[in-house]
Amino acid sequence: MDQDAPPTHSDLELLASLRAGEDAAFETLVRRYGGRMLSVAKRFLSNEADAHDAVQEAFLSAFKALASFDGRAQLGTWLHRIVVNAALMKLRTKSRHPELSIDDLLPKFKADGHQEAPCSRWNAPPVADMERAETQQLIREHINKLPESYRTVLLLRDIEELDTDVVAQILDLNPGTVKVRLHRARQALRTLLDPLFGGKP
């Protein structure tokens, strides 16, 4: 049994104390889930202060919604969803940075429609290798380089595994736009990861 994972019954006890309004229970909740929520917020928000704001907003909405939390979902899953929403809200209210152009990261074609540069097959690292913390960190850094509107779609579709229609609704886009952005984001990520996996600078 993983020591880090709190047994479910202690979440149930915690929930009871939260609903009873015990101050200490709120602190326990923030300490138990705050770190995980911060790491989720940082996927969407590259600015540290924005990620902090999103976590704070998430906890405040969670506190208010405690009464409606039905306890069927895990507390952690429920908080995860709330912090993703809070991070997306934060993204929406921020003035946009001028984005990198995605076009530079997409493949180029000759006039006859063939790939301009030869493409060589990656020697994909074995899974164990891919999961090494440093490789994961490197991949996350490359994902962070994607233009924000593409990165957000990639995170919601490929990482959060939400359906196209759900993502379209959340971001107020056409499903078609979500599909195009996801495809471009994956292609751009392929370009960014090429030096890492292709073994060529």
Place this chain on the structure above:
Amino acid sequence: MMTCQQLIDFLSDYLDGKLPLSQRVAFELHLTLCRDCRAYLHNYKTAIEASRSAFDAPADSLKEVIPEDLVSAILKARQSEQS
């Protein structure tokens, strides 16, 4: 014959199994004939797997510790919203 550009446009639909039969046949024919596109498809799929695995390890996200000043900011905000 389908071009590399068309094939790459259809990639995501192909992987989702959403290409109509005639397009799928043309897609797969191009793949058998074009080494670059076989490599592209392989790398595209690997990039997706890589992005998924980059966030996989619960161990990594558990390592993130919430800063003390954020803990107190949250608890203080709760108090002030209550009063």
